[in-house]
Amino acid sequence: MATQDQLVIVLDFGAQYGQLIARRVRDLHVYSEILPCDTPADEIAAHHPSAIILSGGPASVYADDAPDMDARVFELGVPVLGFCYGQQIMAVKLGGTVGHTEVGEYGHADLHRQGESRLLGDTPAEQTVWMSHRDAVSQVPEGFSVTSTTDVCPVASMEDASRNLYATQFHPEVRHTQCGNDILSNFLFGICGLEPTWKMDDVIDEKVAQIRERVGGEKVILALSGGVDSAVTAALVHKAIGDQLTCVFVNHGLLRKGEPESVERVFTQQFGIPLVHVHAEKRYAELLAGVTDPEQKRRRIGGEFWKVFFEEAQKLDGVKFLAQGTIYPDIIESGARKTGGKASTIKSHHNLIPFPPGVHFELIEPLDHFFKDEVRALGTALGLPDEIVYRQPFPGPGLAIRIIGEVTPEKLEILKNADAIVREELDAYNARLFEQTGERNSEHSCWQYFAVLPDIKSVGVMGDERTYQRPIIVRAVESTDAMTADWAKLPYDVIGRISSRIVAEVDGVNRVAYDVTSKPPATIEWE
Ligand code: XMP
Numbered sequence: 001m002a003t004q005d006q007l008v009i010v011l012d013f014g015a016q017y018g019q020l021i022a023r024r025v026r027d028l029h030v031y032s033e034i035l036p037c038d039t040p041a042d043e044i045a046a047h048h049p050s051a052i053i054l055s056g057g058p059a060s061v062y063a064d065d066a067p068d069m070d071a072r073v074f075e076l077g078v079p080v081l082g083f084c085y086g087q088q089i090m091a092v093k094l095g096g097t098v099g100h101t102e103v104g105e106y107g108h109a110d111l112h113r114q115g116e117s118r119l120l121g122d123t124p125a126e127q128t129v130w131m132s133h134r135d136a137v138s139q140v141p142e143g144f145s146v147t148s149t150t151d152v153c154p155v156a157s158m159e160d161a162s163r164n165l166y167a168t169q170f171h172p173e174v175r176h177t178q179c180g181n182d183i184l185s186n187f188l189f190g191i192c193g194l195e196p197t198w199k200m201d202d203v204i205d206e207k208v209a210q211i212r213e214r215v216g217g218e219k220v221i222l223a224l225s226g227g228v229d230s231a232v233t234a235a236l237v238h239k240a241i242g243d244q245l246t247c248v249f250v251n252h253g254l255l256r257k258g259e260p261e262s263v264e265r266v267f268t269q270q271f272g273i274p275l276v277h278v279h280a281e282k283r284y285a286e287l288l289a290g291v292t293d294p295e296q297k298r299r300r301i302g303g304e305f306w307k308v309f310f311e312e313a314q315k316l317d318g319v320k321f322l323a324q325g326t327i328y329p330d331i332i333e334s335g336a337r338k339t340g341g342k343a344s345t346i347k348s349h350h351n352l353i354p355f356p357p358g359v360h361f362e363l364i365e366p367l368d369h370f371f372k373d374e375v376r377a378l379g380t381a382l383g384l385p386d387e388i389v390y391r392q393p394f395p396g397p398g399l400a401i402r403i404i405g406e407v408t409p410e411k412l413e414i415l416k417n418a419d420a421i422v423r424e425e426l427d428a429y430n431a432r433l434f435e436q437t438g439e440r441n442s443e444h445s446c447w448q449y450f451a452v453l454p455d456i457k458s459v460g461v462m463g464d465e466r467t468y469q470r471p472i473i474v475r476a477v478e479s480t481d482a483m484t485a486d487w488a489k490l491p492y493d494v495i496g497r498i499s500s501r502i503v504a505e506v507d508g509v510n511r512v513a514y515d516v517t518s519k520p521p522a523t524i525e526w527e
Contacts, residue, residue, distance in 0.1 A: 006194050008032040009049040011039065013057030013067045013085045021053055021083070021173045023371055028181070029196035030188050033369055041072035051079050054086025056171060058295045060135050061088045061098050069093070079164035079192045081119070084133055087158065087167030094141035094165075105131040105152040108176060108279040112156075117147035119159055119166040121150040121186040129156070129170035130177045136169055164191065200377045204236065207366045211240035218320040220364065223309050224249040225396070226263045226277070229325030229367060232379040236366055237323045238273045238383065244272045245323070248312045250305055253281030253397030254407075256423070257416040262387060270383075276316075280308050288400060288407045294527035297407070301397040306354050314359065322353075322361035326368045327375055370521075390440065390447050393482060401527040405455030410508070411470075417506040418472045419451040425498045426476060429490070441480065446488045449476035451502075452526045460510030471511040472502055477524055485519040 010022045012034045035044065035206050037054070044052065052073060055193035059066045067085075072094040074080060082090040088098045109131045113120055129150070137155040141145055143163065148156040150170075157168040166187060172180035180405050188194045220237055224247045231439075237245050247267060251260050260277070267273045287300050355361070363488060365376055379389040395401055399419070403411050426449045441447060452473040460467040474495070479485035501513040 002494050006030055006050045006198065007046060007047060008051045008053060008188070008194075009044060010034045010053045010055055011044075011069060011073075011086075013037045013069075014059065018496075021055055022369065023374070024173045024181070024184060025053070025188065026198070026374070028185060029198045031202070036378075037067045037069050039070070041076060044070075044311060044378065045076055045078075049078055050194055051081070051188065052076075054080065054082035054090060054167075056086060056132070059085065061085070061092050062160045067084055073403030074163070074165060079187070080166070083171055083173065085171060087155075087169050088135060088137055090157070090165065090167050091137040091139075091141055091144075091155075094144075096137055096141035096144070097139040099138040100134060101136045101152050103152060104134040105136075105150065106133075107131065107151070109150045109170065110147050110225050111150055111170065113148045115145055115147055117157065117159060118161050118191055119157065119168070119183060119186055120147055120179075121182065121190060123182050123186075128176070128178045129168075129172075130174040130180075131170050133169060137167075151179065158521035166393040180254060200381050201375070203378060204239065204381060205308070206420055207236055208240040208527045211237055211364060211366060214364065215241050215244065215321060218244065219316070219318055220321040220323050221313050221316060221319050221361070222247050223305075224263060224267065225262050225325075226255055226259050226388075226391070227325070228372075228379060228389055228391055229327050229375060229393065231266075231325075231384055232324050232375050232382065233325040233365075233367055234267065234273060235271060235382040235384055235450045237364065243274055246276060246319075248276045248278060248309055248318055248440070250278050250280055250308045250312075252284040252301065252305070252398065253412070254284065254301070254400050256361040256394070257420040266385060266388060269496050270385075276312055278294060278308055278312055280304070283308070285407075285409065290406060292405045294401055297400045297527070298397045301400060303354075305396075307356075310356050310359060313361070320362060321364050323364040323366070324353075327366040327372060328368060331368060359478065395525060401525055402450060403453045403455075404526060411453055414470060414472075414506060414508050415451055417454045418453070418502045418509060421501045422449055422451045422474055422476075422498055425494060426490075427502070429494050443478075444489060445478065446476045446490070447479040447485070448482070448524060449474075449488070451475075454526075459509045462510065467510045469508050469510040471513055472506070472509050473513050473515055473526070474498060475515045475524070475526070477519070479519075479524070482524060485524050487514075487516045487518055490514075 008025045008030055010032055022032040022034050057067055069089060092098055109129055111127050111129045114124045136153045140155055140158045143160040144158045146158050150156050153165050153169050156170060159166040171177055172183040222234050224234055234247050249263055264277055267275050287304055287366050291297055333344055375388050399415055400407050403415055426446050433442050434440055457468050458471045476488040477485035478488050495514055502509055502512050
């Protein structure tokens with residue numbers, strides 16, 4: 001936990017949206033971190049928070065295993081703001097009641113303000129908010145007034161300004177809530193008197209200090225994958241402890257053209273970080289020989305990675321810590337959400353690393369409270385180049401799942417060359433859009449783009465000769481989070497140039513096809 005002058009603590013009740021709250025607060029330049037909902041009040045007080053926010057959550061407050069909180073939190077003299085479940089538990093703990101609404105309320109709702117409200121401030125009398133609930137406060141606790149309603153919800157927000165307690169049934173942290181940011185700003189700046197002074201650079205000093213204190217004079221290793229998360233972790237840990245960090249880069253030969261060289265250049269030349277480049281290309285080629293099933297490929301590649309990594313790690317003497325680029329969404333995906341999203345379940349993620357018998361390292365995960373774009377901002381602040389910070393998502397199993405069927409050296413060579421052309425052309429296309437719009441992921445930018453090599457051959461004609469060679473499929477999608485994606489509506493001249501260049505420049509390819517399927521029903525990758 002940070003030692004910021006101004007800290008907002010978010011108590012996590014297992015929210016679907018609540019994980020976003022800390023993020024939104026940081027977007028408003030105030031530092032925020034998450035704690036499990038049942039953290040005792042004196043432990044919370046020890047962090048000297050300037051404000052406390054109670055997140056939403058999927059449970060009903062009256063359920064047997066409903067996430068609970070220490071009611072003394074309301075007596076700390078610190079302003080408290082609750083959202084959704086946070087409003088309901090505030091009501092119940094302070095003597096109000098919660099009941100079922102006749103119908104649930106999900107999605108957009110029209111909010112009608114009533115009376116004075118410090119929280120809602122000068123936002124409009126009628127506004128659109130985002131709701132997601134079945135239960136709602138039916139009677140507010142003594143001292144509270146109802147400050148808004150919807151047609152379904154009798155208490156859409158409530159407050160007791162004399163005790164500095166505020167709550168909304170709706171979700172101000174969700175973009176669909178029209179005045180969400182204004183409401184959060186009213187709370188942070190108007191009610192709590194905070195200043196919007198926090199910036200990403202402060203995180204670096206903070207994290208550097210924490211890492212130094214924890215590591216002392218010990219040694220740390222880190223598995224560098226070429227991706228942004230491990231790269232930012234490496235740069236951060238290196239800033240903290242210098243050469244006590246060794247990075248191990250397992251090169252499985254399935255990265256894109258030029259990538260291993262780029263990783264080596266940035267880390268050894270620019271940052272001067274000791275780097276062990278493990279050439280495991282042959283080992284992986286043997287492991288994948290004859291394997292055609294996509295899941296089998298994934299399992300073999302993933303399992304081998306840790307084997308190779310730990311073999312190297314054990315060659316280094318006296319290493320106590322393993323630094324990892326775990327980010328907040330990884331924790332959610334690894335099951336925290338299923339178990340109620342309490343921050344305490346973060347620890348379960350640690351068990352995912354298959355330490356060999358007798359081997360154990362303590363983990364350092366300095367990015368585990370951050371979202372991807374915050375990690376990128378941190379990377380830039382640490383001096384990492386755009387080629388790493390804005391690297392598009394790339395699957396762990398690498399090009400192996402973009403070669404349909406068996407992976408062979410010949411196919412890998414073709415795919416790497418074709419993929420390099422797709423990237424070169426679409427990097428340039430994205431850069432043009434960025435120049436025009438000032439946004440990195442604007443309406444028509446491609447979010448992920450690559451070449452796929454199917455397991456077929458096709459007839460063609462080059463010069464006077466008939467050819468029987470491989471086709472390449474170009475996949476380019478627009479997306480924000482990979483959960484859904486649409487095929488990119490690329491200009492014909494861009495598609496045309498990619499096609500002519502691939503056929504002219506890549507030996508063994510005589511045809512190019514463009515994938516025009518969205519996700520769903522297709523996935524982004526082909527395997
Ligand atoms: P799909 O193909 O499921 O991909 O639409 C969604 C996102 O996840 C990436 N992806 C993977 N990432 N290991 C990974 O680390 C994998 O096995 C894997 N499969 C897909 C994909 O590139 C896309 O960004």
